[in-house]
Amino acid sequence: MKFVKEDEEERRDYIFQKDEKTKFGARFIIIVLVILVAAVIASGIHFEWF
Structure with a gap:
């Protein structure tokens, strides 16, 4: 099983696809986690x- 699939690859066994939706989702999740950590602190x- 491959972790990241390139756009031009023809396969079905992958976790993430290297496209704009995945990049946006990863950035969004990281930003939300940083905000939550800042709120806890x-x-x-x-x-x-403390």
């Missing part, structure tokens, strides 16, 4: 848990 500082 900010709430920890606000409630003096």
Whole structure:
């Protein structure tokens, strides 16, 4: 099984396809995770848990 499929490859056993939807989705998930981590740190500082 291949992890990333190129656009011109003809195969069905892959996890991610190298296209714009996948790139947008990966960027979106990373940004959301960074925002969540920042929110946890900010709430920890606000409630003096750290």
